[in-house]
Amino acid sequence: EIVMTQSPATLSVSPGERATLSCRAGQSVSSNLAWYQQKPGQAPRLLIYGASTRATGIPARFSGSGSGTEFTLTISSLQSEDFAVYYCQQYNNWPPAFGQGTKVEIK
């Protein structure tokens, strides 16, 4: 199983600032990576697939980049509704595997 490692565990950011979240795969996953957002008490919501393609209805302030083993989710200007936990997931190798999450909190 591929191990997905996200950093940092917690990111403190002020509203309006940029947030940069990292996800590292234990071996290459090509561009087969998705990002999800989860708010307390809610189900995860798909943000990005194919490492950089925004899902339907996702604001343009969310962008994904990377390939191989190193990936980044960038939120260009944090809004109040963006404070949440973010997970990456690889779907290049069996079984599909998630990172442990990055919590984005208000600074």
Added chain:
Amino acid sequence: QMQLVESGGGLVTPGGSLRLSCAASGFTFSDYYMSWIRQAPGKGLEWVSYISSSSSYTNYADSVKGRFTISRDNAKNSLYLQMDSLRAEDTAVYYCARDLNIAAPYNWFDPWGQGTLVTVSS
């Protein structure tokens, strides 16, 4: 509007059984693979099982293989997870999710249901 609604969670003693259900609406259920994904309290996400659109293929995480059985009824737009020989470490919120794939080896997931809590404790 696509929607997935899970039910069937609750408190069960170790060694017991539980059957989860997931009702789908807003999309052609029979066209899609479906998965169960769980989240232990305060923890991350763990994929549990998937089933193909026609039920021809299923697969399970090693942690549940031989104890859990996934099934579906396309006529009822419903997905199920039969959980037997439950253990304390199976305690989690269980989500059903639709599998998506565009020329990729495996799948990502969208949308997800709101989840149902399974607690295994004596």
